[in-house]
Amino acid sequence: MSFSPLISQLIDSLRILPGVGKKSAQRMALQLLERNRQGALKLADALQQAMDNVGYCKLCHTLSEEELCPQCAAPNRDDKLLCIVESPLDVFAIEQTGYHGRYFVLKGHLSPLDGLGPESIGIPDLVKRIEAAEFEEIILATNSTVEGEATAHYIAQILASKNLVVSRIAHGVPLGGELELVDGGTLSHALAGRRPFQ
């Protein structure tokens, strides 16, 4: 037995969502059909509209349906600071810290094995963006993974000749973290990056 064709098609389509397997997709499809058809129609509409209209901000390359995203369009942000991240979700994460400079969003990180070189992740555009503006500090906020570190190093090298402060976000023990649960690599960073007690 299988579900009727339209239900099967819905279940298969739901499986493109990250983290949704066969069982979850079945549960989602039947729950929508039995309890929330209006919500499902709204979701269909939201998907359609977002896919048709959301493009990329022409300055920072984050996802945006306007030519400029809200962070690039805001007139009252610090034009001396540029924060470089790997994805639009990272912009959201950093915004929550109260950071008030500008952003540049790479298309992921350098990954030669996957054929992702500097051009593929948008580094030439980043250089153009930096040359066209008057930043004083560039903050490298790529992920703290091997690829993220490599990407940060690569960008730092490219920018070395320019008259800019290039900084990297700090690595260390997370707030609320217990030492015995923190891995050795993080702990080395935390020790090496120690600061005078205030």
Add this chain to the structure above:
Amino acid sequence: MSFSPLISQLIDSLRILPGVGKKSAQRMALQLLERNRQGALKLADALQQAMDNVGYCKLCHTLSEEELCPQCAAPNRDDKLLCIVESPLDVFAIEQTGYHGRYFVLKGHLSPLDGLGPESIGIPDLVKRIEAAEFEEIILATNSTVEGEATAHYIAQILASKNLVVSRIAHGVPLGGELELVDGGTLSHALAGRRPFQ
């Protein structure tokens, strides 16, 4: 900061899916926008089509876009057996056992506190269905929860006066289950329901 309006709308709409919270919805929305716009459009279309066209089978009340679901329309199934379940997903589960009779799908279980009495879950239709056909055995396959048991008892009472075998699916230790991990209630059922060793 918030996402741009269309992205926010998409994130909010994704949260109607069961098991999807704020973080998952953000990840889903951005992954679809960045990596799989075609899949997202296909999902929008599948949602629209399913919500517009899927109704209920007029015999067994499972979800179906045809007047009769595949199980009710099949001519070569056992017309003497009727299996009563709580939801369309249960039909799918029981089909996997190789069961080859007919089905009736309730709209959930009796739950007086939520205002769900016999009429709300479709018991009058069930009685009509049984009276119109010539079943010999009715299998109560409602869930093994307090409400599921109550629903099974209620239906058994109603059917007591009719000349029918009314049975309940067995409760016991699941296959591969270790005794020390099985709860006391299940174990009592397993003991009480013991059978001659073959």
